[in-house]
Amino acid sequence: MFLRLSTKLLNISIASLCRAKQLEKAEAAMIDGIRLGVLPDVVTYNTLITGYCQFVGFDAGYSVIHRMREAGILPNVVTYNSLMAAATRHRLLSRCVDMLEEMFEMGIVPDIWSYNTLMHCLLKVGKPDDAYRVFHDIILKNMTPCQTTNALMLFRNLQRHGYIPEIVTYNILINSLCEAGMWKTVMTLFEELKELGHYPNTITYTTVMKCCFRCKHFKEGLEIFMEMKRKGYAFDLFSYCTVIGALLKLGKWKYANNYIAHMIKIGYELDMASYNTLINWCCKKGKLEDAYNLLNVAEDMGLHGDKYTHTILINGLCRAGNIDIAQRHLNHMKMMGFDCLVAHNCFITGLCKVGLLDYALQVFKSMDTKDSFTYSTLVHNLCRAKRYRLAAGLLLSCIKAGMIPLGADQRAVIAGLARISSPRDAKRFKNKIWRAKLLHY
DNA sequence: GACTGAGTTG
Numbered sequence: 001m002f003l004r005l006s007t008k009l010l011n012i013s014i015a016s017l018c019r020a021k022q023l024e025k026a027e028a029a030m031i032d033g034i035r036l037g038v039l040p041d042v043v044t045y046n047t048l049i050t051g052y053c054q055f056v057g058f059d060a061g062y063s064v065i066h067r068m069r070e071a072g073i074l075p076n077v078v079t080y081n082s083l084m085a086a087a088t089r090h091r092l093l094s095r096c097v098d099m100l101e102e103m104f105e106m107g108i109v110p111d112i113w114s115y116n117t118l119m120h121c122l123l124k125v126g127k128p129d130d131a132y133r134v135f136h137d138i139i140l141k142n143m144t145p146c147q148t149t150n151a152l153m154l155f156r157n158l159q160r161h162g163y164i165p166e167i168v169t170y171n172i173l174i175n176s177l178c179e180a181g182m183w184k185t186v187m188t189l190f191e192e193l194k195e196l197g198h199y200p201n202t203i204t205y206t207t208v209m210k211c212c213f214r215c216k217h218f219k220e221g222l223e224i225f226m227e228m229k230r231k232g233y234a235f236d237l238f239s240y241c242t243v244i245g246a247l248l249k250l251g252k253w254k255y256a257n258n259y260i261a262h263m264i265k266i267g268y269e270l271d272m273a274s275y276n277t278l279i280n281w282c283c284k285k286g287k288l289e290d291a292y293n294l295l296n297v298a299e300d301m302g303l304h305g306d307k308y309t310h311t312i313l314i315n316g317l318c319r320a321g322n323i324d325i326a327q328r329h330l331n332h333m334k335m336m337g338f339d340c341l342v343a344h345n346c347f348i349t350g351l352c353k354v355g356l357l358d359y360a361l362q363v364f365k366s367m368d369t370k371d372s373f374t375y376s377t378l379v380h381n382l383c384r385a386k387r388y389r390l391a392a393g394l395l396l397s398c399i400k401a402g403m404i405p406l407g408a409d410q411r412a413v414i415a416g417l418a419r420i421s422s423p424r425d426a427k428r429f430k431n432k433i434w435r436a437k438l439l440h441y
Numbered sequence: 442g443a444c445t446g447a448g449t450t451g
Contacts, residue, residue: 137444171445177444203446210446241447276448311449345450373450380451406451 007033011043018051026051040071046079058095061086075106076357079112088121097123112150115139123161133161137171140172148180148404167193178211186211188218202228206239213246218403221246237268241277248284254344256281272298276308283316291316309337314343318350326350345373352381372403388416392429 006313010033015120017026026048030040045068053061062083062346065075074119080103087096096118103110115138139151155165155173164185172304177186200208204227212221212387224245228235240263247256260281263274271280275298282291291313295305297389310333334340336414344367351360364370375398382391391413398405418426 140444168443168445171447174443197449236447238447243447245448271447273448278448280448306448308449313449315449342449349450360443371450376451409451 007044009038010038014044015047018047018054021051021055023048023055024050032223036210040073042068042073042076042079044319045071045073046082047073049079050082050086053083058083058090058092059087062095075108076199077103077108077111077114080108081111083116084114084117088117088124089122091125092128093121093125098185101330110140116150116154119157128161128163131161132158136169140169140176148176149180163276164196165198165200167201167204171201171207174211175202175207178207178214181215183211183217185406187199197403202233202236202239205233208243208244209239209246213249215241218246218250230306235262235266237271238265238275240266241273242279244277248281253285269300270301272303272306272309275314276306277304279309279313280316283312283319286316286320288313288316288320288322307333307340307343310338311340311343311346315346317348318353319344321350321354323350323354323356341367341369341371341374345371345377348374349377352377357381357385357387370401372398372405373401376405376409379405379413383392383416386416386420388413388420392417396432396436399433400440402440404437 009136010029011294012159014026014029017023017029030044030048045064049061049064051061053063065079065083068075068079068263080099084096084099087093087099100110100114100118101113104131115134117133119139122128122134135154141156146180151173155169158165174189175188177189186208190200190204193204198380205224209221209224210230211226212218222243228239233239240259244256244263247259260278263277266269275294277292279291282288282294295309295313298305300307310329314326314329314333317323317329326347330340330343333343344363348360348363351357351363360378360381364374367374375394379395379398381390382388382394395405395410395413414426414430
């Protein structure tokens with residue numbers, strides 16, 4: 001602990017010396033530190049590298065890597081990103097690429113900043129086409145939701161350099177923003193691309209529409225759908241499934257029936273996702289026999305039921321109160337090796353609905369993966385059964401596993417505890433939740 | 442020229 005803290009202090013002082021262009025003093029500080037038993041770490045060397053690159057030159061910075069290795073410290077992604085940034089500052093494209101290649105050789109995985117820097121370097125030396133390719137082929141394709149904001153930033157960077165993105169690029173970006181739940185940004189981008197004179201295609205519309213529905217902006221989603229229709233866009237299976245799914249969720253049967261008829265009429269060969277939409281439609285109407293018949297039709301067409309098909313059917317059975325058959329179907333699904341998480345959640349909901357709460361708890365214990373739905377369902381039903389202490393325990397373990405249950409269920413537990421024991425007890429539990437959220441989320 | 446989009450549980 002002492003050593004780590006000291007190294008941190010050493011690093012802070014070396015950083016301020018480097019910023020003040022006092023590289024010799026920084027070196028002296030490092031030697032003093034070693035003499036006192038404070039060993040430099042990768043951060044220390046990275047700081048020095050940045051200083052040398054800035055005030056002496058790229059090669060001076062790069063040579064620090066050898067000293068690092070001699071000291072038994074391996075360079076990391078930050079080391080190379082710093083060197084790439086330095087190469088970019090000096091317009092040394094080949095050195096920038098060298099650093100990226102060296103990273104690969106060392107088994108270091110370049111991150112979004114590495115590619116961002118490479119892109120900047122390409123822009124700086126007048127190779128905007130290659131910069132665009134880096135953005136398009138590498139950054140967008142390797143994006144995770146938490147990196148979406150970075151990608152958006154890069155996208156804006158490119159636009160400032162006069163780039164006109166292709167519609168596909170917009171589509172990929174919009175889809176990533178949707179996965180990250182950034183509905184407002186999606187809508188802004190969608191309006192913007194139209195204003196800039198781009199032509200959104202069916203995929204753009206479908207993706208924006210899906211985003212609206214996923215973020216519970218049904219009215220706006222249906223407006224996008226109407227706009228698509230008004231402008232004469234061709235509907236394909238994807239767009240039909242998207243809109244039908246939303247209408248089924250809203251319980252708008254008349255419209256759903258209408259578009260299902262359209263989807264069948266357009267004459268595209270239905271795929272499994274389309275059959276799943278139809279099977280879900282039957283299940284929601286309570287026509288389970290029709291649902292199973294549709295699965296048979298799909299299988300006759302050479303298609304195979306997937307995890308969605310089985311989950312939809314199990315959910316349908318549970319909603320109809322056919323717990324025994326649902327259990328059998330779930331066992332069958334497990335045996336076939338499908339991912340059964342959502343199916344389990346539906347089954348648990350079904351069990352609670354018919355009053356088999358203790359059996360639902362047993363099923364819960366047997367599950368190897370759980371999500372916030374699993375926990376929320378049980379917490380909700382335990383509260384209804386006034387079993388607040390057990391609900392509180394589950395709520396806490398859910399948060400400790402890094403998941404957030406519904407706010408309404410959290411409030412129900414707190415209110416329940418206050419009622420059965422004391423307001424003080426409830427407050428203590430509230431604090432526990434607060435702490436758990438800070439630590440685990 | 443391809444790369445992109447749909448379907449299951451609160």
